[in-house]
Amino acid sequence: MDIQSASSVVLQALTQATSQDTAVLKPAEEQLRQWETQPGFYSVLLSIFNNHLLDVNVRWLAVLYFKNGIDRYWRRVAPHALSEEEKSSLRAGLITNFNEPVNQIATQIAVLIAKVARLDCPRQWPELIPILLESVKVQDSLQQHRALLTFYHVTKTLASKRLATDRRLFQDLASSIYSFACSLWNHHTDTFLQQIYAGDQQTALSSLERTLLSLKVLRKLTVHGFNEPHNNMEVMGFLNAVFERLKQFLECCRQVGPGSLCREKLEKTIILFTKVLLDFLEYHPCPFIPLIQRSLEFAVSYVFTEAGEGVVFERFIVQCMNLIKMIVKNDAYKPAKNIEDSKPESLEAHKIKTAFFTHQTLTEIGRRLVSKYFLLTEEELTMWEEDPESFAVEETGGGSWKYSLRPCTEVLFLDIFHNYSQTLTPVLLEMVQNLQGPSNVEDPVQMLMKDAVYNVVGLTAYELFDNVDFDQWFKNQLLGELQVSHNRYKLIRRRVIWLVGQWISVKFKPDLRPLLYEVILSLMQDPDLVVRIETATTLKLAVDDFEFRTEQFLPYLESIFGLLFQLLQQVNECDTKMQVLHVISCVIERVSIQIRPYVGCLVQYLPLLWKQSEEHNMLRCAILTTLIHLVQGLGAESKNLYPFLLPVIQLSTDVSQPPHVYLLEDGLELWLATLENSPAITPELLRIFQNMSALLELSSENVRTCFQIINAYIYLSATDFLQNYAEALCRSFCELLRDITTEGQVQVLKVVEIAIKVSPVLGSHMFQPVLPAVLQGIVEGERYPVVMSTYLGVMGRILLQNSGFFTSLLTQMAVEFNQEADQLLGSMIEMWVDRMDNITQPERRKLSALALLSLLPSDNSVIQDKFCGIINISVEALHDVMTEDPETATFKDCMLMSHFEEPKLTDDEEPPTEQDKRRKLLALEDPVHSVSLQQFVYEKLKAQQMLMGDQGFQALMETVDTEIVRQLQEFIQGM
Incomplete structure (x- = not known):
């Protein structure tokens, strides 16, 4: 692509691509898409977005196309990859000048350079970092800012690489530029503070932006640039300086006031300081140990003492609370259960924490958390009145503790309470004691305080298990509070019913349930919507509890x-x-x-x-x-x-x-x-099944439910269902069986087995295409026991309940295998006998015996040849299903079902579904449950004897092991 001639063409296309008219926009986008893989295209884009005289929207689009191109074509192995020559030229062009006047475009160019740096720095682009370091020193404020912006994005991107070699490279970079980054940050910070106190807000804002960017660079270098940061004096010096700078910036916030031009950026910088500490604590818990004392002193003084009055703001409070929480909860700061096994650094951290969290400090933190941060705010109370639903759902759902004050307060309290419950339990119980009796509706402070204390007692229910007799408290105090109907008391009514919900699964006597249901019934009619919604939530907790008894609830x-x-x-x-x-x-x-x-x-x-x-x-x-x-x-x-x-x-x-x-x-x-x-089936219910074939094609995690649905249709109305859908279903099954797990194969074949069981003739006929593979699997000895067991279940059903179909299937397979049908039958029986142990369910073991016995009486030499195996299986199955009646000393088939009884249900048992009833009725007709195996064996042997005559039959019986014959005679004697 010749740059000079191409530039105007690309410029025109980009201009059209910014149009609001789709007739102009679409062809231009298509044209640009085609040029993406043309040599020289990105050089043209570079020249366009570097030309500050062109339209901002066109330049913006040029940057975006360039940025997307890096993802697609910059790597050497990518299809249509850019040539090394063009990449070299583009790299040079990207860092010739840092003077982009438009903020948004400058940010995009910085991100774009960082993307190239991720792939090429430092090997193919060693000059990038030195040029950036030089450029951030220049006097021109725009150039300095843009270079610093790029420096930050490059550092951020390189820090995010996770391969060991990349991390080593980043660590080399960090150690070489750390001093410079620190001095740069200090310089911009001091400049800002001088300017802001001199009253020059506009210039100060510009310096503050540089402070923020240089601090962002330092954050990435500090957290990700050192393996042993605690051994680096500069790193630890910077982290200690963070506390001093934080104080200076918080004081600065107090001085400039809320309406200042710099206020928003000031707060951002303060939050960034806290992020440096939080990140360092997360990634380097042990190197953070020397900072624990200072962090706790700092956070606690600003959040829990007067030091924070007038300077702290919500997001800063959240960050400080998170800092305290992470130190309290950190496993690296806890000794092992057996003190001798503890690491020295864990003991050191634990010692610092123990010295800091004295009884007095913990008591003060606990009281302050409850009496200040747990109180409902003016905004929340206004929201209750003006938008009760949002208030109720917000309250029950909670926000993220990392960013929102209320959930953050709750999580911090729980963590401190869990770790220091011996100290804090008496403090909390004393607060509860001070609030006994109904609160004065004319005293909003007292009401808010009670709401806060009850909230904490609910959150710590599990921790307070041994210290609070909740049943007595409920009857003697809380019940009375729920009956105070004054409008302003809704605050307490809502909190108390919530509190009960928190304690239900912890400690609440079952015999108090009716009393609770009466309360719920009353509060579901409360004039206040928030109270009603909260009551419904507590009802769910009560009903969903292990101790729930239906009979107690039925009157209500x-x-x-x-x-x-x-x-x-x-x-x-x-x-x-x-x-x-x-x-x-x-x-x-x-x-x-x-x-x-x-x-x-x-x-x-x-x-x-x-x-x-x-x-x-x-x-x-x-x-x-x-x-x-x-x-x-x-x-x-x-x-x-x-x-x-x-x-x-x-x-x-x-x-x-x-x-x-x-x-x-x-x-x-x-x-x-x-x-x-x-x-019963309806045409509409049947019609929905049209959705199934597409669902089976998805073969997602829902496929198991799909199979259950197919089975349910078969049980509901096999004839209607199979006539309408079996053909399509069979096609889906054949597709599935080609590429499915063994578990999936079993699920498919179970459906086929159920179809044949419910409707032997139609089921066999409809699923005929699946069956040759089943017979083949048996003959060849399928190696997975669970699959083999399912194959034998399917074939057992056909053999027993549709013998004519079995014969035709055998004939068909014999032709395909170029074998005699008898030879195939012999192989099948032999494998069946050999793999009987694969079958674990007693029903299927009895089915196997019935199926193979159904081949008798027979004068077929192959069947007679396998007679011994058939008898072995039959005796095994008799052992499985026959139970001895001790009184009459006779045997009885325990699988026989004579009639259908509605079972007597206890309260906790589910009543049978219609499908359960259908399966029971089907079982009454199933040979496995309607034919006595003992009787069947006897009749088949008698028939074989009549066919062959006594002598021939005797010779046949002699092929069976004498011990097996003895056991057989025991089962059928007296018949």
Whole structure:
């Protein structure tokens, strides 16, 4: 690409690519895409974005195209890689001048240079760092800033490389430039402080930006540039200087006030100082030990004493709390259980911490955390009034403790309490004691304090197990507080019901449950929405608990369920609706069929909610979960939901519909639950199966549920299902079996086995294409026992329940193998006998015996030749299934089922689904459960004897081991 002539063409294309008109934009983008692999294209882009006279948008686009090109074409091994000559020229052009006037473009160029540095520095680009070091010294403020910006991005990128050689290179770089970086930072910092106190805010802001950039460079060098940073005086000197500078900058914040031009950048710099300490502590816990004392003194003085008044701000408080938390919690600072096994540095750190965290200090921190940081703020109270749903969900969901003050406060308190519970437990109990009795609604401070203390008692429930008699406290104090109906007391009502929720799984007597349900029933009618939402959450915790007893809850079920439904209608936000739906789901799941009389309203409302939640897939997931529990609770009555339910399943499991990405897993669970509880097949239910072949093609983690769904259809209506879908399903199975794990093969073949078991004729016929591989696997002796067992299960069903089909399959295979059918049959029986030990389930072992015995009586020489093996298997199976009646000394087949009984259920047992009933009825017809093996053996041997005559039969019996014959006679004597 000739640069001069190409420049104008590329410039024109870039100009068109910034157009708002797609007719102009699209062809230009296509043209630029084609040029990406042309030699010289990136040189043209460089000349364009370095030309400050051109339009900013065009230059911006040129930088972006260049940046994307580095990812695609800079590596030597990349397709259409740039030539070494062009790369060399581009590298030189990128660092000729640092004078980009537009901030955003300057940042992009810095990132772009860093990307090249990641690949080429230092080997192909040794001059980069020296040029940057020279450029940050120049007097021109723009050039200095841009060079510093680039220096930072290069350092950041090189620090992120993780290969050992790259890390060594970065460490070499760090040790060679660390002194310079420190002096640069000190210089800019001092300059800034002089300017800000001289009142020159505009110039100070410019110096502050340089301070910030040079500090960012130092952060990367300090944290990632040294293997043993504690042995480097400059590194430790810098880290100690951080504390001094932090004080100076915090004081500076106090001086300039909140409205200052520099305020935002000042706070950013202060946070960056704390990040240096936090990062160093995270990556180098042992080298940090000399800084523990100073860090704790610093953080505690600013956050927990008057020293911080008027200077601290929220993000800084969070960072200080995180610093304290990381020191308290750090495993490297704890001695081993056996003190002699401890590392010296762990003992040193522990000693420093113990000396710092005196009884007085811990008490003060504990009290301050509760009385200052746990109090609800004005903003939170306003949010409660103006946006109660956001307040309730925000409160229960919490934010990230790394960035938000409230969760950070809670996590810090828990960690300190866990490590120093002996000191802090009496402090907390005393605070509780001071707040006994109802609070004065005219005293907001007292109310907020009680809210804070109760919050802490809830968070530390597990730690306080031995120190608080919660049952007594609930009856004597908390219950009374829940009955104070004053509007302002809602603060305490909400906190107390939350507190009960925290203690339910820790310590709450089962016989207090009815009392709790009465409270919940009352608070679900509270005038305040936040109280109602919190009560619903506590209800979920109570119902979801190990100690939950349905009979205790049943008297309240109708009223509470009705109020839950009302709450679901009253709330508007997606997150809140999801939260309430989870409670409803949980209640339905725990009370099971007892829910049936009360779900009418919910059933009518869910279609409307589904329609309204079209844009909110997570809410739809919550609706699907509710529907799953609803279907399981309704059982056969769930058929009344089909007009709504089936289109929901259809949409959720259709991979051509975008929402399936979110809904598929729950949609499949709902589909399965619907089939298992369906009393009969319907055309609509059958039609949904059209979604299945695409789902099997996905072969994702949901494939197991897909197989369960297929099985459920077979149990529900084998004939309708197999006639409609078996052909397509068989094609899917053949595809799957080509490339699937052994576990997957077993899942596929189990479906085939169930189809043949439920419908021997249709099942065998429909899945015929899969069966030759099964017979072949048996004959060749499949090496995986679990697969072999499944093969024998499938073939056993065919042999026993569809013998005509077995004969035709054998004939077909004999032709394919160019063998006699009898020879193939002989090999199969031989392998079957040999691999009987692969079969572990008693049902399948009995099936094998029945299947092989069904070949008798026979005058076929091959079958007679294998007679001994058939008898061996039969006797093994008799040992498996026959139990002796001690009174009559006779044997009985324990697998026989004579009639279908509805089992008597305890409260905790799930009632049988419709599918459970179908499987029971099917079992009554299954030869494994309807034919006595003892009787069958006797009849087959008798028939063989009649066929061959006594003498011939006697000769046949002599091929069997005498001990086996003796055991056989024991089983069939008296018949």
